[in-house]
Amino acid sequence: MPSITPLTTVDENGFFKTAVKTIQNIYQELGYKPQAEGWTILASFFLSRQPNIDAGTSGEVKVISLATGTKCLKASRNIQGGELIHDSHAEVLARRSALRWFFEEIQRVQSGKEFKSAWIDESEDQKFKLHEDVELNLYVSTVPCGDASMRLIASTQEEQMATLKNASAIPTTEIDTNETSRGRDNYARLGALRTKPGRADSPPTFCMSCSDKIARWNVLGIQGAIGSLLLDPLYLSTVVVGEVPEDLRETVKEDCERAFRKRIGDIEGLPKGYSVHHPKVVFTDVSFKHSRSASESTPNACNEGKHLVQRTDNTLLRKLSNPAIFWLSESEVASHQVVINGLKRGVAPKHRFRDKSRPLICRLSMAQLLIQLKKPEFTKGVHQPTYQELKDLAKDYQTARMSLLGPNGPFAGWVLSNAEWQTFAILGYQPNKDEEPEAPAETAQN
Ligand SMILES: [Zn+2]
Numbered sequence: 001m002p003s004i005t006p007l008t009t010v011d012e013n014g015f016f017k018t019a020v021k022t023i024q025n026i027y028q029e030l031g032y033k034p035q036a037e038g039w040t041i042l043a044s045f046f047l048s049r050q051p052n053i054d055a056g057t058s059g060e061v062k063v064i065s066l067a068t069g070t071k072c073l074k075a076s077r078n079i080q081g082g083e084l085i086h087d088s089h090a091e092v093l094a095r096r097s098a099l100r101w102f103f104e105e106i107q108r109v110q111s112g113k114e115f116k117s118a119w120i121d122e123s124e125d126q127k128f129k130l131h132e133d134v135e136l137n138l139y140v141s142t143v144p145c146g147d148a149s150m151r152l153i154a155s156t157q158e159e160q161m162a163t164l165k166n167a168s169a170i171p172t173t174e175i176d177t178n179e180t181s182r183g184r185d186n187y188a189r190l191g192a193l194r195t196k197p198g199r200a201d202s203p204p205t206f207c208m209s210c211s212d213k214i215a216r217w218n219v220l221g222i223q224g225a226i227g228s229l230l231l232d233p234l235y236l237s238t239v240v241v242g243e244v245p246e247d248l249r250e251t252v253k254e255d256c257e258r259a260f261r262k263r264i265g266d267i268e269g270l271p272k273g274y275s276v277h278h279p280k281v282v283f284t285d286v287s288f289k290h291s292r293s294a295s296e297s298t299p300n301a302c303n304e305g306k307h308l309v310q311r312t313d314n315t316l317l318r319k320l321s322n323p324a325i326f327w328l329s330e331s332e333v334a335s336h337q338v339v340i341n342g343l344k345r346g347v348a349p350k351h352r353f354r355d356k357s358r359p360l361i362c363r364l365s366m367a368q369l370l371i372q373l374k375k376p377e378f379t380k381g382v383h384q385p386t387y388q389e390l391k392d393l394a395k396d397y398q399t400a401r402m403s404l405l406g407p408n409g410p411f412a413g414w415v416l417s418n419a420e421w422q423t424f425a426i427l428g429y430q431p432n433k434d435e436e437p438e439a440p441a442e443t444a445q446n
Contacts (some may be wrong), residue, residue, distance in 0.1 A: 003063045003329040012282065016240050019061045020286040028289075030336055039292040040324075042141040043090035045098035047134050048237075060328070062119060063103040067093030068290070069324025072196050072207040073342050082364035082387055082424040083352050084342035086417075088324040089196065091140055091214065093339070097328040101225050102128070103369050104331055106230060106289055110373065123232050132310050135223070135237035138214070138279075141244045141288035143252055146194040147211020147259035151251050152244065172288050180413040190255070191263040193413045194423040195385070205419040212261040214239065216259055216411065218277045219270070219404045225391040227372050236279040237431055240256040243293050244283050257280040264410050267403050271396035317394035326361060333360060363387060367426045386438050400411040 005022045012025040023044040034040045044066035051059035069088040073103075085093070106128055108115045123129040130136060143149040180193040194209040208216075214236075221233030239260065244252045261278045287293070323345060327336035339359055347357040358365050367387055387391075392398065405414045 005061045006058050014237070015048070015050075015059070015061075016139075016282055016284055017286055019048065019063075020240060020242070020284045022046075022061055023063050023066055023139055024286065024288065026327065027066060027068075030325065030327060032068070032338070034068070034290050035322060038322070039291075040290050041070055041090040042066065042068050042139075042288050042290070043094040044139045045094055045101075046137050046139065047130070048137055049131075049133050049135075055435055058365055065094050065097035065326070065328045067091075067097055067324060067326035069093050069326075069339070071322065071324065073207050074205055081353065082367070082421075082426075083358045083362050085339055085359055085362050086205075086342060087196070088339055088342065089145065089207075089210050089325070091138070091144055091210045092207075093114065093324055093326040093361065094138070095213075095217070095222050096338070096366070097326045099223060100331070100361050100366065100369070101328045102223070102227070102231060102234070103366070103373060104333075106373055107369075108330075112384065125232070127230055127232055129232040130234065136234055137238040137240060138236050139240040139283055139284075140210075140242065141291050142293075143256070144210035144214055144259075145196060145240055146211030147191060147263070148211040148214075148252070148256045150190060151255055152248060154249075155248060180415055191258060193411060193415075206415055206416060212411070212414070214260050215264055216404065216414075218279065219264060219267060219274065219276070220397065220400050225394040225397045225401070226387075228394045228397040229370060229390070230373060233273055235277040238282060239279045240282050240284050241284065241290055242284050242288055253281055253283075264404075267410065270403055271399050273396065274400040289422070328360075331360070364424065371426060384425060384427045386423045386425050388419070390426065427439075 003022070003026060005018055023042070023046065025043060037195075045064050047062040047064060049060045051057060067090045069090045069092075072087045072089060073084065085096075087093075102120070105117055105120055109117050109120070109128075117131075119131055119134055120128045121131055143152050180195060180196050181189055193212050194211055195203050196207045217236060218443055221228065221231075221235055223231045223234045227234075239256065241252070241256065260281070261276065264276055323338050323340045325336060325338050337359055343349065343352050344357060346427050351357050364387075367390055370390070380403075403409055405411050405416075
């Protein structure tokens with residue numbers, strides 16, 4: 001599957017158009033269809049290298065991951081294992097898949113074979129970083145859920161729009177992110193941290209909205225805590241957003257810029273290598289064939305906007321697609337997997353602890369791959385770390401995280417998941433080979 005496209009244009013529109021078309025071609029080749037009449041969101045991380053006219057070199061786009069998905073698990077489904085993916089919104093799955101691509105790229109570099117990465121280099125601190133001329137970008141087929149999408153969604157709902165049109169209801173100077181709103185409660189509280197999903201009658205979750213997560217990546221990087229043990233912070237240069245009608249682009253751009261960076265403000269005292277980044281927000285006209293607006297005329301956001309379709313007009317009552325799919329470039333393990341209810345599709349819950357049953361990008365799989373890559377450091381003692389202990393090794397990341405989410409940070413209202421869910425042993429779920437049955441059976445250990 002070609003994930004690299006040469007670029008000869010320096011025109012920004014042409015550049016991102018090529019990128020989005022490459023992403024959609026990859027999606028197309030996966031042959032995945034949302035459930036009957038369903039729609040979904042597509043997100044992708046891609047690397048880019050601008051053409052250099054003076055040097056006579058053409059640019060390149062390299063798609064490293066993509067994902068679809070619109071669901072997250074309710075809080076009660078959170079369990080201790082690390083094998084469940086709690087948040088299956090497309091942006092979040094695409095980020096995890098991108099991180100897995102970086103881990104596997106490092107594995108290729110470390111393989112001892114004649115492999116030279118065109119995209120990453122070793123950094124001064126014995127980690128890896130992007131090549132100097134390479135940028136990291138995110139594409140989302142619609143506006144990310146949460147703060148960035150409030151006015152877009154409101155524009156399709158007459159009552160709320162009436163409120164929002166009242167300028168005095170919109171706090172434009174004072175943004176209070178210490179208090180977290182649930183889903184779409186209080187539309188007019190622009191700048192607020194919000195949990196998923198948006199519907200008031202659905203069970204609560206501990207997952208923060210995609211707008212909040214993208215903003216967090218702009219301070220901490222997309223690599224997360226365990227990724228920072230191997231990688232310098234990886235920051236987004238551009239966020240490409242699809243499916244925004246022309247007449248709403250100015251409003252949505254303002255909302256994205258506030259949601260992704262302005263509400264963070266400045267943060268003092270971040271560790272070396274960390275800073276608040278301001279990715280550019282651009283729109284694309286390339287439409288996504290499985291988006292809601294491809295089948296309806298309603299603009300959407302990457303959350304469960306069922307209320308948008310609960311209208312008297314039955315033609316608008318469409319089902320939200322349940323399964324999510326993720327893909328990563330060049331993976332020798334599996335190029336893509338389908339996730340449903342946080343687990344790999346087709347795996348009975350009692351078999352989920354088996355190596356091959358877990359999604360490639362769940363916390364446990366990622367931590368195990370990290371340990372393989374950093375083996376000499378982690379096998380010194382007999383102690384095998386828990387997931388939380390692994391995260392605690394990332395000292396600079398944790399300092400930066402506290403500056404953002406701590407009591408004095410701009411995102412102090414961030415809803416943290418139960419600490420107990422981070423304490424699973426990373427190697428604790430290895431099945432005992434002697435006792436593991438050949439085929440799925442009632443006696444399988446879990
Ligand atoms: Zn989302």
